[in-house]
Amino acid sequence: MMKDIAGMIIPTYDDMLEAHARIAPHIHRTPVLTSSFFNDLTGAQLFFKCENFQKAGAFKVRGATNAVFGLSEEEAAKGVCTHSSGNHALSLSYAAGRRGIPCHVVMPRTAPTAKKEAVRGYGGTITECEPSTSSREAVFAEVQARTGGDFVHPYNDPRVIAGQGTCSAELMEQTDGLDMVIAPIGGGGMISGTCLTLSTLAPEVRIIAAEPEQADDACRSFRAGHIIADDAPETIADGLKVPLKELTWHFVSNHVTDILTASEEEIIAAMKLTWQRMKIVIEASCAVPLATILKNRDRFAGKRVGVIITGGNVDLDTLPWIR
């Protein structure tokens, strides 16, 4: 079903539907929460799609599971591999574990111990690299050549984007119509999946991406009309440091209405307020959409807004508001 456009394999709405059927036995249909406190505060009606309650603690498991369970028996026998220091590493390990196939992950030596333990807990095998692009690429090339595993990119992969698109399909089923959906943007996997699904299912819904000011490469790309990649942005929203790639740029440039940004301080305040008032543990990355809603109240007031809470894998020993 995937369309080949300009040398890229673009996933279609049917790919998303297929992905949903494929991954349903392995993922949660996460709940949508509302908060009268945040509705009063923003003047909008917010519908929080809680992927922090997802298997492996993040939406990334949707795309990873779609890739893993879409492999033929022959392909699957060699396993999968990827590079990631975050939720994609956990998610791919989880999915591979469910299928009973090997999963090799290249992670920087400096990645948090908790993340490494979680990957191992799901049965993934870690090969460490230095925390630099050149080291990661060299080590990953070696691992891929040695294992022959299928490379599942964290976001620039049509199977992954089709998988992430299942999230907004559920969100639309769980709500009674929306005016907007807002999600954080890093590499653009979730936003691309959202575009893929909504452009067919509910093209009237505006899609807003939210990004840290300190890692605003997607916002600048959007304004410039071509991909701008930053070298090493620093932000508390550590899931959002990676740049757009050609596949996600395709969706962002065609379907996103706007990209809004928030400062580090605003992100941390929104994160803490969400823990306090909604009693849910969310990552800093997930607080970026709420932070941008709070500072652009006029854009959202009176609207029905789906907010994708992307994950809840937080190091509880070092919270950004406790110094």
Place this chain on the structure above:
Amino acid sequence: MMKDIAGMIIPTYDDMLEAHARIAPHIHRTPVLTSSFFNDLTGAQLFFKCENFQKAGAFKVRGATNAVFGLSEEEAAKGVCTHSSGNHALSLSYAAGRRGIPCHVVMPRTAPTAKKEAVRGYGGTITECEPSTSSREAVFAEVQARTGGDFVHPYNDPRVIAGQGTCSAELMEQTDGLDMVIAPIGGGGMISGTCLTLSTLAPEVRIIAAEPEQADDACRSFRAGHIIADDAPETIADGLKVPLKELTWHFVSNHVTDILTASEEEIIAAMKLTWQRMKIVIEASCAVPLATILKNRDRFAGKRVGVIITGGNVDLDTLPWIR
């Protein structure tokens, strides 16, 4: 409907049903969450009734709302009053605010600023006392005499117990049969409501109370056959420091199967693990049941166990695992 036994007004099952109809417009029917991680860890099937998502952040709003909305117009005009440094103060203020009547709360001068601000946010009026029983009683007597407000005790009140009983009524509807229900015990309001409801609705369900080792007065009372009250117990589970009173003792002594205890270290570990794996913010008090399940695995393995997560009002600036 309430029965007068030995000079006490004992709430009945019908009172609980009436309470449920009365409070339904003002409270959340909170969700029941499950966790494959905790099921694997304990060998039991756990059903977490999430009162941390409740209005005002705790189950206490059930009893408080039942008391407030059960008042006649004439009684209501004078408002309500209570003494509490915790969730009952918030809950009564919330309920009184919904009905538009005054709420006076006596709180120790030393109570957390965040709690005081929350009470005021809901429209409650605070009168401060010194952090001692004698000061609290003197100040409260003055406030009650001055305002003429109806005294809603945090737990030793039949209207409050009938209200708390609505929680396990929902839990039974939301699950497909349970072998046990476990909840924390302090003054015994939640456990008494659970006894009230289950002794009629599902008398086969065993009711287990969970208590901090360092505030184990209910456990010692249960073994001794009469109320033992500690003077000033110290525990991280600050909602559980108060002693049983005659009404809650009636239910505990007649219907509770057992009272289990956990150490401070075990409580903190269970609390942190719940945040980590379930991505929900729970108070230390709510972690006591899980802590006792983890240390008494044999008692719970193979059983379907309802676990009441009583509240989520936590000071995020001082977490017990961050020193």
